[in-house]
Amino acid sequence: MRLQAPPAAGIKITTFAILVSTVYAKIRDKEGIVIFRHRLSKENVYRAITLSLLSLMLVVAATMLLSVTESADFLTVLFEAVSAFGTSGITMGLTPELTTIGKLLVIVLMFVGRTGPLTLAYALKPKNTKSSTAIPKAISRLADTSRNRFIQLLIHNKNATL
Template sequence: LKNVMINVMGGTTRINIFQLLKNIVIATAIIEACGAIILLTKFAQDFPIREAIYYSIFHSISAFCNAGFSPFESSMMMYSDSIIISLGMPLLIFLGGLGFTVILDLYRYFFKPQKVRKLSLHSKIVLTTTAILIIVGLIAFFILEYNNTMKGFSFKHRFLASLFQSVTPRTAGFNTIDNGLLNKGSVLMTLLLMFIGASPGSTGGGIKTTTLAVLALTIISMLKGRKDISVFKRRIPKDNFREASGLVFLAATVIFVIVMILMMVEPFSFEDIIFESISAFGTVGLSRGITPSLSSLGKILITLLMYIGRVGPLTLIYAFAKRRNHSNINYAEESIAIG
């Protein structure tokens, strides 16, 4: 159980479960309450106060938990040019996707004075990778959809819509532009963001930002001719690379197998099925509209993908793998050709 908790919470080895749960509940309540107040300033302009309060609380919880549920038929499309909604919702999604260990680390950094203010390496990697993904996604959607779904928008409107679209595919599921009208480049970008997902210990799914970071840092180290994987003046254990590469391989294999089965039993196009499958694995909630029409088997497979994506392939392996005594035998090492 401890190994599973360590994996879910992002590699934290010192776990006081009760204290951790207490901190999570408090942090969640404070963030969601603040988010609801921010959203209320906009919803109060459009609905009676009781409805506005309900919608504010609902969307704040849904955004922070990366659920993506909305009582509005068109999700948040009616608010695509609203600064409050287009910045407030992504902020909640961003915080929910960081992971509670990072949120608590940020709290200690800013609100608990210490002689030396210091973030953990995990927090630095999560924050840096998340920022890069948001910026890259924003630029990509701004360019790709400039004369498509955002045609006729002002610069401010395009910026807000692009920002929202770059944040929400990484497990949130809201949208301010019609996903069914995205061009193929934007669909591909959305698939990539959904596959990556949020960060360890967060409310989101996917392979996680730290997995992407470790693989990227490994490639950078190879290009520089270095044997060690290092960042922020710290060396990352080689076991992390083994886990990251294993996780990506397992995730890709599971998605590949389920997509193959869905292609055989469902009448929909490959683009629609791969979009729905990766969205399920990333627990995103974005859809191209085929899920209600899937067969019973198709819905079971999509549900299975959601479960695997949320819990994580490696977590499932840790949970079900049998413990074995380590062998005292070390075999001779021999290299093989790669690439």
């Protein structure tokens, strides 16, 4: 996973900056994440964490699979996987000697690294279908009340108060 400017693949510098700022804010026990006097939304922080974890899991899984299919040392295989995910074009000489499965795996890594794992996950997820049943809003208030009040509400529907 390389750190790069936006036109390239890998984890972007802004994503890395959000991760570092999040760690800094948690260490300092701060409420929100602020970068250059701009507060980041939780959605952006969650997206950066999700993207980083997906990227890390993908590179680790690809490295493990390449270690099984190829007869090379671990650091060479790891370098090839990270290089493919970052689409840098750098190799330690293993890429031309890969088996068919290894070549396909490197192709998938390059494609996912270029499009982004989160973008690909959003594209492949099934469309949201609305549920035919809706959960009433009172349920969330009921969850906050004590168990006795909930039982009282069920038994004596008229007299219970939340």
